[in-house]
Amino acid sequence: MVDSAFAADDFIRAQLSAWQRELASVRRLAANTLEAYGRDVDQFLGFLAGHAGGPVTLSTFKELRGADIRAFMAQRRNESLGSRSLARVLSALKSFFRFLEREGVLASEALNVIRTPKLPKSLPKALTVTEARDTISTTGELEERPWVAARDMAVLSLCYGAGLRIAEALALTGSDLEAQSLRVTGKGGRIRLVPLIDAVRKSINLYIGLCPFKPYPSQPLFRGVRGGVLSPRLIQLRVVQLRSALGLPPSATPHALRHSFATHLLSRGGDLRAIQELLGHASLSTTQIYTAVDTDRLLESYRKAHPRG
Known part of the structure; x- marks a missing residue:
């Protein structure tokens, strides 16, 4: 996986920053969630850059297929990421691409074919x-x-x-x-x-x-x-x-x-x-x-x- 600092060109980086600002100011996500979402998308960009052989550009996103996202999710699961964390990764990616669509930058169907991982049902453990x-x-x-x-x-x-x-x-x-x-x-x-x-x-x-x-x-x-x-x-x-x-x-x-x-x-x-x-x-x-x-x-x-x- 390519170092996330060099995984995308300046345009994609600018879109990523604008998306994070929107999450903080409009959706008012918690700081921990913002950090996790940013890290998830950075790792995805690093993955794509490794496959593309260079920084991710808008053209890379336009050529994105469901198989690319499945391959990334499979890699993250192989790194022992649990179902809840994988669900968060997918949520972060969908949020970023929805932002790009709202801004008129890109419309991609690749994420629509990816199902959210099934989450294990765990009940809260209360004290007596x-x-x-x-x-x-x-x-x-x-x-x-x-x-x-x-x-x-x-x-x-x-x-x-x-x-x-x-x-x-x-x-x-x-x-x-x-x-x-x-x-x-x-x-x-x-x-x-x-x-x-x-x-x-x-x-x-x-x-x-x-x-x-x-x-x-x-x-x-x-x-x-x-x-x-x-x-x-x-x-x-x-x-x-x-x-x-x-x-x-x-x-x-x-x-x-x-x-x-x-x-x-x-x-x-x-x-x-x-x-x-x-x-x-x-x-x-x-x-x-x-x-x-x-x-x-x-x-x-x-x-x-x-x-x-």
């Missing part, structure tokens, strides 16, 4: 209510500095008590906190209001009272020990400690607390569309996976409790 509570309450026992313990408890409380993604929790500012709710900026820049229950509010207030740093209302609330914005890696490492202390499985992660939030709400009669709004899912089909989780948990309880289970 006791495990989720213990994960939060035990945090203080692993940290000598009271304000750091309060900080980590508050972040984990937001994941379980408000269903936030860890990135959403760490992006919260003082101005996002209201008396009874949180203003959360989720994926794609979508903003939602999430009810703030007393236990979560108390954990946040405890942290704010103990924290030696006082960020402005417009700045992220959660800080590292030197006053900088808190890294998600530190919370992930804290949960690794908690897994060891509590004997929890490797699936116990900060994101598993968010899964637990949804699963426990559903098991107690929560409305699926309300849970969708709380989680910030764009589609109800994404939220519906928790119905399967709840059914699995019921079946497991049945097997354990029933005499003929």
Whole structure:
């Protein structure tokens, strides 16, 4: 595969940059997604350049066939890329070529004949209510500095008590906190209001009272020990400690607390569309996976409790 820096001519490079700007400003994709999409298309350009024997040009794209894309996807699979990553690669390529078509640069049918790889169905792994509570309450026992313990408890409380993604929790500012709710900026820049229950509010207030740093209302609330914005890696490492202390499985992660939030709400009669709004899912089909989780948990309880289970 040719070095991506030399894989395309200046015109194609300019189109690639324009596409990435559109993804960032119009579609407002997350930084990680933007980086992955850019890397995927760069690798495709490198692949084409290797076969063409020189930089990719508009003529190269005009001669593109479905077989070329299949060959690239096969190469990526041979490099041990999983189905989910392959699906993302195909999504990135389709997005780029749709952009070229909208701009009147090129109309290609090559990608239309490529099917998205089948994705394995994997259910979110939720903790039990006791495990989720213990994960939060035990945090203080692993940290000598009271304000750091309060900080980590508050972040984990937001994941379980408000269903936030860890990135959403760490992006919260003082101005996002209201008396009874949180203003959360989720994926794609979508903003939602999430009810703030007393236990979560108390954990946040405890942290704010103990924290030696006082960020402005417009700045992220959660800080590292030197006053900088808190890294998600530190919370992930804290949960690794908690897994060891509590004997929890490797699936116990900060994101598993968010899964637990949804699963426990559903098991107690929560409305699926309300849970969708709380989680910030764009589609109800994404939220519906928790119905399967709840059914699995019921079946497991049945097997354990029933005499003929």
